[in-house]
Amino acid sequence: MQATEKLYFTDSSILQFDAQVIHVDNSNGTERVILDRTAFYPTGGGQPNDTGKLDNVNVLNVIEDGNGIIYHVTGESGQLQAGQQVAGAIDKARRLDHMQQHSGQHILSQAFIQACGADTASFHLGSESSTIDVLFVNATDNDMRAAAEIANAIIFENRPMRVHLFNSDDDLSNLPLRKDNAGHQTVRVIEVADFDWSPCGGTHARQTGEIGLIAIKSFERVGQMTRVEFLCGHRALQDYRLANQTAVQTARQFSVGREGAPELVAKIIEENKALKKRMRSLLELAMTAEAAQLLDAAEEQNGCRLIKAIFDGRDIEEVRMLASKIAQHQSAIALLAAKDKETARLVFARSANLTQNMGQLLAQACQMLGGRGGGKPDMAQGGGSDVSNLEAAMHQAAEAVLKG
DSSP: OOOOEEHHHHOTTOOEEEEEEEEEEOTTSSEEEEESEEOOOOSBTTBOOOOEEETTEEEEEEEEOTTSOEEEEESSSSSOOTTOEEEEEEOHHHHHHHHHHHHHHHHHHHHHHHHHOOOEEEEEEOSSOEEEEESOSSOOHHHHHHHHHHHHHHHHTTOBEEEEEEETTSOOTTSOBSSOOOOOSEEEEEEETTTEEEEOOSOOOSBGGGGOOEEEEEEEEETTEEEEEEEETHHHHHHHHHHHHHHHHHHHHTTSOGGGHHHHHHHHHHHHHHHHHHHHHHHHHHHHHHHHHHHHHOOEETTEEEEEEEEESOOHHHHHHHHHHHHTSTTEEEEEEEEOSSOEEEEEEEOTTOOOOHHHHHHHHHHHTTOEEEEOSSEEEEEESOGGGHHHHHHHHHHHHHHO
16 A cells, blocks of 8 residues: 655645545554545654544544554544545644644754754653753753753744755755654655754744744753753743743732742741741640640559540641650650541650550551551551541550550
């Protein structure tokens, strides 16, 4: 079977076309339609496929095999027949989005070469953002800013983007190709005027101005490369709108302008850290005093003072601190619990001079609560959801302590 004629190969702006159905394949549970020619781009080169319609039939996926035959995977079966003439329509918004991201990638990759001397190893066009893996490490904000400045300058100049088709045996040594061709029979090269030449089979803009804008969103080191996340065109606009809305709403909370919000937020964060530190100190004092009161009220039994208490809705970290304060005294055991309507949490602790195993005691209590827990012999923590058994579980643990 002859390879499908690729209309997008020479003109990525084609969104409607006529074609003849050559074959309809229903062998693998889905309907796959082969046309004599198509403007639908198949998944490949880091770029997802186009979607759209053949007459009134939805095209959900597009696949190209090793022989250059393109399969259109449809959402309905039995609607198209071999020999039928069909009208194809590409989803315009999806095509424009992919053109913006892929064309932007070409420009950004060349910009990283010029700004940092770093080639691009791979490209992925995602549903929300795209990434390139650039061959350098220890990237900085200044590197990202320099590359973005170069890339956007090329976009704002609205330079032509041209498609060149060569045979595999043509001499391409005089072309300043950014990367080697992939060994296809027809070599398709995308030129950004006076800036970049790159072999590529994807869909691309006709002028760099169609890309609109390139925004680098984040970057991180991945092995010996830097992964750069970026947005182009409408995606960059949407991201700006969201970022601006967030910044303005945050600024309004503090009754300042958008530009003044970061400094004020940083100040509040530092003040909050100081307050948390102060609160921690005060909580330490309060827990020390509460532990002393509980110990004074406890009678010594079987060589130790046992404090057993259940608190309603108390913070478990506060309960843990209280248990630790009690255990710092000689011959003391704390069996403490905090509960709400759905969960019971337990903290058991003992003084260093005692031998009861808090981990074992707590594990047994948690079994009665339908949960789990454990820890060291001197301190353990856990819980469960059967709050109705909490009193019984705590009583059993206390009896075990007193029996020694």
